[in-house]
Amino acid sequence: MQPLTLYNTLSRQKERFEPISAPHVGLYVCGPTVYNYVHLGNVRTFLSFDTLFRYLTHIGYKVRYVRNLTDVGHLVGDSDEGEDKIGRMAKLEKLEPMEIVQRYTLDFHNVMATFNALPPSIEPTATGHMIEQIEAVKELIDKGLAYESNGSVYFDIEQYNREGGQYGKLSGRILDDLLNETRELDGQSEKRNPLDFAIWKNASPEHLMRWKSPWGMGFPGWHLECTCMSTKYLGTQFDIHGGGMDLKFPHHECEIAQGHGLNNHDPVRYWMHSNMLTVNGQKMSKSLGNSFLPSELFAGTHPLLDQAYSPMTVRFFMLQSHYRSTLDFSNDALKAAQKGYRRLVNGLRLLKSMTFEAEEGAVVEPKHGEEVARDNQALYDALNDDLNTAVAIGHLFSLLKKINQLDTKQVSMEQFGEAAFAQLQTTFVQFFEEVLGLKEETSRDQTAMVGGMLDLYREYKTQRLYDKVDQVRSYFKSQGLVIRDMKHRIDWAYEE
């Protein structure tokens, strides 16, 4: 197994990754709230963890990757007093909440597939785990860590800390500071302490989404679903929990409190947080109104873009930075990424079409094999170092040079050697496709190409080059197309 190190937010340093029970790895990532289209900032986080999932799998772990869908409980606006996001959209659009959830879930899945992200092993929903959540609330009340107030239930942070909990340890916050700085908010009278967070919310009849509970009709608090679902599918303690940096506080802090409260030990060994995608140095977010939708990118319709960019260009662009660094989104940066990505794809195509052939007794220059082996090792080293995809890509470019040299015969296969060539193929293809999740994108619109072929056909016909004419016809046929050679017009059609 590779000596993988990961940056653990809890310890604020890179740590050697040791799973609880190798070769099995439990990975949980906070998924989207499906009340709107996902934007590229959201996508970046999911692609970062997709790469982690791919690499863990590549180096031999059996990963159970759980990524939830939040379809209830995530509130709009301040604290615990906002409206439910799904419910709000449902009212606005006069739809059933489940219609909202369905629409944006489908969009999310499409977008992730477009970016060549692998689906998680389990994709649980908050509404599908109502029983587990109600049970967890009961248990926390029984343990004296939560209290009911007006039909809502709150997690008691002071009590939790009195019993040895360390609320704030993930985000580096000191409880006393938090207490001193908390603003006064409306409706806090229900809580014993402004920092206490809702694990169950009372819901009045106007609420579209509400469930029966021992505390009346209501819905679960946002933080609770991740605790319940991660516990259910990965156990009370699992290996890796990921999410965007903006979830560190309070969401993940609350998850630790709930998990610890329920099971008397921390729920997670390694906490990983991916950094934000920025636009002109500012975080991309819906509320700031500077977000890009994937569809705007593919169509090039966003006002800040001067052309369209393909999904793989964007994936490559994101991989060229480290997941813990902010990444700034701009035309120039994307253009550079597009060029680089295409060069690598061209290399991939060449490499796949090459075969080793050499005369017997040819003299092999060992340096090629050594260099390929060195790059291969460097690729592993880079990814083992907290998933440094940027450095890994650098080594892919180093291998690309070898591919091009072979292709242009600047280095002969004889010199290169069979073993070196085999490793070049394996390493390049595996890292490019399997680990980094990049792939060749065929150009989608072939209308222009067909038109050009048709022009050639006309030309050959005029010149009475009937061999060529037949050749062109058979090309069309091989693509399921036919040429319609009519009196006044030549056109193509789908073969019927």
Added chain:
RNA sequence: GGUUCCGUGGCCGAGUGGCUAGGCUCAGCUCUGCAAAAGCUGCUACAGCGGUUCGAAUCCGCUCGGAACCUCCA
């Protein structure tokens, strides 16, 4: 105000004590019917000021600039 992070060559972006990351752009060369591709070469930076050290982009301090979190957000 509190906590944390960042400031790298024309652009993007790795790198945390000595060993030129890489990509894009630009210039030159080789190759070449043209065009391209490819290969080679060049452009050698670390916000500013101090300090530690034989040696700092990398550690420490200050200054300037920017960001995230502290409230829903990937």
